Amino acid sequence: MFDSPLRLALGLGTGVVFGFLLQKGQVAKYRVIMAQLLLRDWTVAKIMLTAIAVGAVGVYALVGGGHAELHVKPAAFAALLIGGVLFGVGMAVLGLCPGTAVAACGAGRKDAAVGVLGMLVGAGVYVAAYEPVAALGRSLGTLGKVTLPALTYTSPWLWIVALVVAALAMRAVAGSRRPEGASA
Amino acid sequence: MSAAQVGVLAALRRTAWSPYAVGAGIGMLSWFAFATADHPLGITTAFEHAAALLGGVASPSLEHGSYFSAERAEGSPPKIGWEWTLVGGVFLGAWLSSRLSGDRPKEDVPALWAWRFGDGRATRYAGAFLGAALMMLGARIAQGCTSGHAISGVLQLALSSWIFAAVMFAAAVGTAFALFGREGARRV
Numbered sequence: 617m618f619d620s621p622l623r624l625a626l627g628l629g630t631g632v633v634f635g636f637l638l639q640k641g642q643v644a645k646y647r648v649i650m651a652q653l654l655l656r657d658w659t660v661a662k663i664m665l666t667a668i669a670v671g672a673v674g675v676y677a678l679v680g681g682g683h684a685e686l687h688v689k690p691a692a693f694a695a696l697l698i699g700g701v702l703f704g705v706g707m708a709v710l711g712l713c714p715g716t717a718v719a720a721c722g723a724g725r726k727d728a729a730v731g732v733l734g735m736l737v738g739a740g741v742y743v744a745a746y747e748p749v750a751a752l753g754r755s756l757g758t759l760g761k762v763t764l765p766a767l768t769y770t771s772p773w774l775w776i777v778a779l780v781v782a783a784l785a786m787r788a789v790a791g792s793r794r795p796e797g798a799s800a
Numbered sequence: 801m802s803a804a805q806v807g808v809l810a811a812l813r814r815t816a817w818s819p820y821a822v823g824a825g826i827g828m829l830s831w832f833a834f835a836t837a838d839h840p841l842g843i844t845t846a847f848e849h850a851a852a853l854l855g856g857v858a859s860p861s862l863e864h865g866s867y868f869s870a871e872r873a874e875g876s877p878p879k880i881g882w883e884w885t886l887v888g889g890v891f892l893g894a895w896l897s898s899r900l901s902g903d904r905p906k907e908d909v910p911a912l913w914a915w916r917f918g919d920g921r922a923t924r925y926a927g928a929f930l931g932a933a934l935m936m937l938g939a940r941i942a943q944g945c946t947s948g949h950a951i952s953g954v955l956q957l958a959l960s961s962w963i964f965a966a967v968m969f970a971a972a973v974g975t976a977f978a979l980f981g982r983e984g985a986r987r988v
Contacts, residue, residue, distance in 0.1 A: 627883065707946075738932060
């Protein structure tokens, strides 16, 4: 029922840093998320691609050294398609994603607090409708918990180098400008 | 205070950090999460477990139903764990950051929303509630969100997460343009 106090404290500390970074990165804001979805401001993409490239290097190094394991979700195609569409539509209406909604709530935005309540209700709908929804998610088959390197018989480091190059290229093209009108 | 302390304090009080610095920070935070908790950063599992536990309290028969038995079989029964305190921490960290910089909201209804749907609070709150519920339902069907799939899963090179990230952003961009159009894109 409960994790150990150490794990609970680690989660809290990790979360505080995560929330602090999201708020300083300006992405806990309706305007910045919508400006990305309307292709006007690329702050969200810059943060995500940098996080992915930096994260991949360290996580694969940890896994290679036997200090961690990968936690890959199953490639169940119907679940990913249906879930991805519902997620995208809902995100564009709310103007925040789950993590940034919690952060925006912490930063005092009332519509985000209402959103967090809506998220709890959405999770409740999933739990209540679990059996039919899970069956629907499996309906197009699954490739299981597979990674791209495993699927293509390539080294993960090939992919990681490509991600790092992509992140560096984005930075070179976009420069390091801060989002315009960061206060909204 | 030393010059270094003054510098750190000034950085913590700043409204915005470079997106590359923030991205690198989140990337290194995911190393920390894997190394200390053997867990990717993700937000929505905690919401699913909270809803399941609340549902279990409200209606104990649910605990013998399909959701609980499937999760037990997976070795991940709903619990109060690392994921919960992570979400609480995100709230606290954003609160702290916004307090230090004074970057707190002045308005209840975002300007872009008000331009399209009016500045009534009830309409915005209804939209936020329904959008959020739909988003979370989608996240749990696909087993992850922007953090769990689009950052943590993509960096693990998971096929599922690359598919989810592409579908999710295509649907979100399409919906944003359907709602706000090119005129909205100019005003945002």
